[in-house]
Each structure stands twice: as structure tokens, then as C-alpha cells.
Amino acid sequence: MTVTSLPHDAALSARHPGELGLRESATFDRATIADIQRAAATGVYDIRGWGAKRSVPHFDDLLFLGASMSRYPLEGYRERCDTDIVLGDRHASKPLHLQTPVTIAGMSFGALSANAKEALGRGASEVGTSTTTGDGGMTPEERGQSKHLVYQYLPSRYGMNPDDLRKADAIEIVLGQGAKPGGGGMLLGQKITERVAGMRTLPVGIDQRSASRHPDWTGPDDLEIKIGELREITDWKKPIYVKVGASRPYYDTALAVKSGADVIVVDGMQGGTAATQQVFIENVGIPTLAAIPQAVQALQELGVHRKVQLIVSGGIRTGADVAKAMALGADAVAIGTAALIALGDNDPRYAAEYAALGSAAGYYDDFQDGRDPAGISTQDPELSSRLDPVAGGRRIANYLRVLTMEAQTIARACGKSHLRNLEPEDLVALTIEAAAMARVPLAGTSWIPGAR
Amino acid sequence: MVTLIGTETPAYVPAASGATATLVDLAESTVRDLNQALHEPHVQGEWTVTNSDGKHSIAVGIDAPVSVTIEGHVGYYAAGMHQKGDVIIRGNAGVGLAENIMSGTVHVTGDASQSAAATGHGGLVVIDGNAGARCGISMKGVDIVVGGSIGHMSAFMAQAGRLVVCGDAGDALGDSIYEARIYVKGTVASLGADCVEKPMGGEHLEELGQLLAAAGRTEQPSEFKRYGSARNLYHFHVDNSTAY
Numbered sequence: 001m002t003v004t005s006l007p008h009d010a011a012l013s014a015r016h017p018g019e020l021g022l023r024e025s026a027t028f029d030r031a032t033i034a035d036i037q038r039a040a041a042t043g044v045y046d047i048r049g050w051g052a053k054r055s056v057p058h059f060d061d062l063l064f065l066g067a068s069m070s071r072y073p074l075e076g077y078r079e080r081c082d083t084d085i086v087l088g089d090r091h092a093s094k095p096l097h098l099q100t101p102v103t104i105a106g107m108s109f110g111a112l113s114a115n116a117k118e119a120l121g122r123g124a125s126e127v128g129t130s131t132t133t134g135d136g137g138m139t140p141e142e143r144g145q146s147k148h149l150v151y152q153y154l155p156s157r158y159g160m161n162p163d164d165l166r167k168a169d170a171i172e173i174v175l176g177q178g179a180k181p182g183g184g185g186m187l188l189g190q191k192i193t194e195r196v197a198g199m200r201t202l203p204v205g206i207d208q209r210s211a212s213r214h215p216d217w218t219g220p221d222d223l224e225i226k227i228g229e230l231r232e233i234t235d236w237k238k239p240i241y242v243k244v245g246a247s248r249p250y251y252d253t254a255l256a257v258k259s260g261a262d263v264i265v266v267d268g269m270q271g272g273t274a275a276t277q278q279v280f281i282e283n284v285g286i287p288t289l290a291a292i293p294q295a296v297q298a299l300q301e302l303g304v305h306r307k308v309q310l311i312v313s314g315g316i317r318t319g320a321d322v323a324k325a326m327a328l329g330a331d332a333v334a335i336g337t338a339a340l341i342a343l344g345d346n347d348p349r350y351a352a353e354y355a356a357l358g359s360a361a362g363y364y365d366d367f368q369d370g371r372d373p374a375g376i377s378t379q380d381p382e383l384s385s386r387l388d389p390v391a392g393g394r395r396i397a398n399y400l401r402v403l404t405m406e407a408q409t410i411a412r413a414c415g416k417s418h419l420r421n422l423e424p425e426d427l428v429a430l431t432i433e434a435a436a437m438a439r440v441p442l443a444g445t446s447w448i449p450g451a452r
Numbered sequence: 453m454v455t456l457i458g459t460e461t462p463a464y465v466p467a468a469s470g471a472t473a474t475l476v477d478l479a480e481s482t483v484r485d486l487n488q489a490l491h492e493p494h495v496q497g498e499w500t501v502t503n504s505d506g507k508h509s510i511a512v513g514i515d516a517p518v519s520v521t522i523e524g525h526v527g528y529y530a531a532g533m534h535q536k537g538d539v540i541i542r543g544n545a546g547v548g549l550a551e552n553i554m555s556g557t558v559h560v561t562g563d564a565s566q567s568a569a570a571t572g573h574g575g576l577v578v579i580d581g582n583a584g585a586r587c588g589i590s591m592k593g594v595d596i597v598v599g600g601s602i603g604h605m606s607a608f609m610a611q612a613g614r615l616v617v618c619g620d621a622g623d624a625l626g627d628s629i630y631e632a633r634i635y636v637k638g639t640v641a642s643l644g645a646d647c648v649e650k651p652m653g654g655e656h657l658e659e660l661g662q663l664l665a666a667a668g669r670t671e672q673p674s675e676f677k678r679y680g681s682a683r684n685l686y687h688f689h690v691d692n693s694t695a696y
Contacts, residue, residue: 043690072543233513
């Protein structure tokens with residue numbers, strides 16, 4: 001549309017299009033137009049970091065009821081509300097005992113700088129929670145700085161070795177992640193430095209496209225045998241997690257339990273990635289909110305809810321999110337994107353540098369590019385050096401404490417002496433969609449759409 | 453605990469060594485007992501395992517200079533994540549033989565199922581018979597010598613190490629291969645994306661000769677052809693999009 005009702009005026013171009021009565025297409029909005037034009041110019045699909053950016057029903061669509069006449073609240077600051085959690089006591093002789101249910105999700109050295117990984121380890125250790133390796137093996141810095149370290153077992157098996165397996169505190173068999181259920185890892189050439197390449201046995205500077213399926217097992221029956229092997233190698237000491245991207249969490253959870261997992265990790269579509277096709281991130285998988293009740297239902301039907309622990313990730317930002325995930329039946333949560341933000345990702349103080357990269361603070365998602373001004377998703381020595389691992393660790397610890405205290409605030413208000421005592425009955429939904437997905441009633445009603 | 457039902461001087465131990473073998477009968481002991489015993493500090497010597505009966509995860513996670521002989525067939529992941537020692541399987545092996553092997557040797561006298569030596573980082577895996585699909589998938593430095601033929605998608609995304617095949621190779625050999633080197637004496641049903649035949653240089657004949665000798669083979673290096681990466685997929689290019 002062109003403006004015809006007004007005289008042509010140079011001042012017009014400075015005004016917001018909306019003020020002129022111009023209408024943007026909901027179907028072909030500016031981001032879509034930019035995507036089409038970028039595809040036409042390059043012939044390559046868009047690869048980026050971060051998780052799904054589209055709006056989906058989320059924890060924001062739930063509210064806690066709190067205590068009232070019929071419920072008895074706990075005194076803040078005076079009455080205990082415990083937060084500790086044991087993970088992996090189903091079969092492992094050395095389960096993890098964490099002081100907060102907020103853990104750090106798997107992110108690789110390679111995707112992240114060594115300083116960022118060290119900071120995550122320092123912060124997690126300070127508050128007594130776990131951090132997790134990623135698709136690229138375990139670094140000595142990370143092991144050294146992490147009191148509780150979960151070692152991921154991925155299809156690529158980059159850097160996988162029995163020595164590190166025995167050094168780990170738990171093993172997480174990764175079948176998928178929320179950003180890309182069914183997709184393999186990616187690390188573009190600019191981040192494959194000599195050290196990263198060495199750890200992954202790859203040539204320096206090539207585009208790494210990891211396998212999406214495990215090389216030596218297929219399906220749940222094989223997985224049971226594979227878990228048996230990992231237990232044998234580690235003499236049944238280590239908890240074994242199975243991580244899935246949220247797609248069919250009811251069946252995936254049931255099959256993981258049958259396969260012998262100690263802990264199930266379900267990662268919703270808002271969960272982040274360091275590099276994945278945008279079309280994948282935005283169109284595959286289901287929201288975290290929809291995944292939790294399905295996973296919990298499977299655990300309950302098998303009689304193992306709380307015995308096989310459930311860790312939920314994908315869009316956890318606040319203590320309210322932590323409390324809501326736990327009220328729906330999770331035993332713990334994992335944070336990834338939020339932890340990177342706590343370290344300084346998308347900080348407005350880098351506004352000028354984001355602009356120079358064609359992005360902006362709050363929008364930056366080119367983790368695949370290795371030019372992160374915050375020094376987090378990069379292997380560039382100069383950029384990496386901007387992130388002080390000690391100061392970063394302090395920020396992570398602060399943030400983890402806030403998440404924990406916020407969750408405690410809500411739990412006490414609901415009369416719960418442990419975060420894990422939160423329950424679906426404490427929740428209502430603001431929208432019909434959230435009520436149906438979370439399986440809690442629409443606020444002010446007893447209606448759970450889809451409930452029988 | 454392993455039930456030790458006696459020691460003997462097995463036929464395969466040179467008489468001069470005077471060594472005695474620890475005998476573990478898996479009809480009496482569990483695989484858990486065997487593996488725990490093999491993981492004890494300072495474990496060493498000769499071990500003989502009987503009644504393996506296709507059980508899974510036999511002799512996994514060895515990290516010691518032991519010599520283990522398994523008299524019979526084994527199931528999945530035999531000698532998985534193996535380090536330092538030598539394992540001989542007098543029989544056939546199931547899926548994932550010596551997966552992620554780091555060092556040492558694993559020798560199967562019969563056939564091996566799919567994903568043999570998958571993701572192996574080092575060491576030597578010798579299969580006297582045939583190997584199934586995905587032999588050497590994602591191999592990262594292991595050397596594999598197969599006396600017979602191998603199945604489809606072998607050396608898929610193979611990163612490093614050498615795969616020697618004295619028989620034939622199935623479809624899509626070396627698909628998306630990185631820097632591993634493949635030597636095949638017989639026919640190749642088809643090559644996978646970005647895998648090409650390469651000329652045999654002196655250094656290739658030499659390393660192949662060493663591998664054949666290490667595996668106790670009598671084939672001559674000159675009878676083999678070499679395959680490896682064309683390196684066209686190392687960086688994404690729109691003109692290669694049909695190869696993905």
C-alpha cells in the first residue's frame with residue numbers, strides 16, 4: 001500500500017508506518033519478508049541459536065492459588081521450606097543429592113567458550129547443584145569447577161571415553177533436545193578451533209554436522225541393553241538419565257523407564273540450541289507446558305513417579321516457572337538460555353556491537369557465528385576473555401539463589417514445606433489452551449478441557 | 453564375586469610363559485561379577501570366560517593389561533569402551549562389538565553384527581569373519597580389520613582411523629566420511645556421499661601392510677583399493693545440497 005491521501009513530504013518517511021495508516025501483513029510480516037529475502041539471496045536455510053521464539057502457551061498462563069481459609073500458609077523466613085533433591089536413586093549406588101532443584105542444562109564446550117563453561121560450573125557448585133557437559137566431551141576446567149557434573153552421551157560420541165565416564169557424577173543419554181527433536185548437533189566452522197577440533201577428532205575449521213541417531217542402538221529394547229552396558233562400565237555407581245526433546249513425552253517417558261533410566265529429562269520446544277535450522281526450532285516439538293503432564297502421567301501409571309525423577313527444561317526463567325513445573329509433577333528443572341542471559345548474553349551494554357552484527361540486544365541469536373560480544377557462544381580468544389569465569393560464576397550463583405528463593409516464596413504461600421510438595425491442585429490456568437495442556441482448571445471454573 | 457572354579461594352563465598360552473588363567477564360568481557367575489572383577493585395581497593376567505551364551509556387555513570397561521578369552525558367542529557391546537588389554541572372542545559377536553574402544557585389541561574369530569567398533573577412538577579390532585551394517589560408524593581413530601565382508605553404511609561419518617576389508621563392502625561405504633582411510637580388497641557396492649576412491653601411495657601400502665600383519669592376515673596390500681573423503685561437504689555449499 002502507498003499513501004495517497006497525504007501530500008508527499010520528506011517528514012513522512014520519519015514517521016512510524018502505523019501512524020500513516022499502513023497495515024503490515026500478519027501472514028507476511030517483516031521478519032517473514034526478511035526470511036524469504038535472505039533465503040533467496042543465499043540459497044541456504046537460516047541456522048541460529050536460542051529456542052523457539054514464537055508465542056506458545058507457557059508457565060505465564062498458570063497462576064498459583066495460594067493459601068486461604070482452607071489452606072494454611074507457612075511463615076516466610078521463619079518456617080522451613082526445603083529445596084533439596086535426590087536424583088538417580090532407582091538403580092545407582094551414588095545418586096546425586098542437590099541443594100536446589102534448579103540444574104544447569106547440557107551445553108557444549110565448543111558451542112560455549114571455556115570461560116562460560118567454567119562460570120556455569122562455578123555457579124552451580126556454589127549453590128550445590130549440577131551442571132552438564134554437551135556435544136563435545138568433558139573439559140578439565142569444567143570437571144574441576146563442577147561439584148556435580150552430568151556427562152552427556154550423545155549420538156556423535158565426540159570426546160566420549162571411559163575415563164571421563166567414570167569421572168562423571170551422572171550420565172545423560174541424549175536422544176534429543178527440545179529445540180530439535182530428531183535433529184543432530186551442528187557446530188559451524190568458525191567455532192571449530194584447534195582445541196575444539198582436537199576434542200572432537202575433526203579437522204579444524206570444518207562445518208560439523210553430528211549424527212541424529214545413536215550409532216550402536218536403535219529403539220527402546222536396544223536402549224535397555226545400552227544402559228546395561230554403561231552401568232557395567234561404571235559398576236552401577238552413576239545415575240543414568242535419558243533426555244528427550246518434547247514430542248511424544250508420554251510414550252518416551254514410559255519407554256525410558258522400561259529401558260531402566262534413573263532420571264528422565266524432558267526438554268520443551270522453547271529449550272535452546274547453539275545452532276539449528278530456524279525451521280526446525282520453530283516447527284518441531286511441543287511446548288514445555290504440554291509435555292510435563294504427559295510425562296508425569298506415564299510415571300504415575302508405571303508407579304514410579306518420584307522414584308524415577310523427572311527434570312523439565314525449556315523456557316524456565318523465574319522461580320515461578322520452577323514452582324509451576326514442580327507443581328505439575330517435575331522433580332527438578334534445568335536452565336540453559338536463562339543461565340546464558342545471567343552470564344550477560346543479550347546485555348544492552350553490548351548494544352553497539354550487536355548493531356554492528358546486524359542484531360540488537362534482546363534479539364541476538366547468532367550463537368552459531370562465534371562472534372558473541374558477551375564472550376559466551378564463541379571460541380574467539382579476545383571475545384572469550386570478556387567473560388571472567390569467577391565473576392560469571394558469581395552471577396550464576398546469584399541467579400540460581402533467586403530462582404530458588406522465589407520458588408520457596410510461592411511454596412510457602414501454598415503451605416508447602418518442600419518445593420516438591422507443590423501439586424497441580426495449587427494451580428489454575430488463565431487460558432483454555434493452558435488449562436488443556438497443563439491439565440489444571442481454567443481459573444474460576446472446574447473445567448479442564450479434554451479431561452474425562 | 454566371581455566364582456573361581458579353578459585355574460588351568462590354557463592351550464593358547466605359550467607354555468614358556470607359565471601363566472595360569474583365571475576361569476570364569478558365566479553359567480555360575482554373572483556378567484556383573486565378571487566385569488566387577490575385571491575392574492578391580494591392578495587386575496592382570498590371563499582370563500578365560502566360558503558359557504558366554506550370547507550375554508550382553510561381557511568384558512566391558514576393561515582398563516588394564518589383561519588378556520581375556522571368551523570361549524563362545526557374545527551379545528551386544530562385548531568389550532565396550534575397551535582400554536589397554538586384549539580380548540579374544542572365539543565365536544560370533546552381537547551389536548556394537550568393542551564400541552568406543554580406546555586402545556588394546558579385540559579379536560573375534562567369527563562374524564560380528566552391526567556397528568562393530570562404532571565410534572572407536574583407538575586400538576585394533578579384528579574380525580576374522582564378516583561384519584554387519586555400520587561397521588566403523590563414526591570411528592575416531594580405531595583400526596579395524598575385517599577378514600570377510602562388511603554391510604551397508606559402514607564407516608558412516610568416519611572421522612579418523614583405518615578400516616581394512618578383505619572381502620566386499622556394502623552400499624554407501626564411507627558416507628559423509630571425514631579423515632578416516634578405508635582399504636577394500638573386493639568390490640564396493642556403492643560409495644556414500646563425499647567418499648571417493650583415492651590413489652595408493654607408498655605410505656598407504658606401508659600402513660596397510662602393517663595392519664594386515666597385525667591382524668594375522670595373508671593378503672597383500674597391492675590387492676586393495678583406497679577410499680576416503682573428497683572433502684566437498686566440509687563446508688556447506690548450496691550446490692551440494694542434494695548430497696545432504
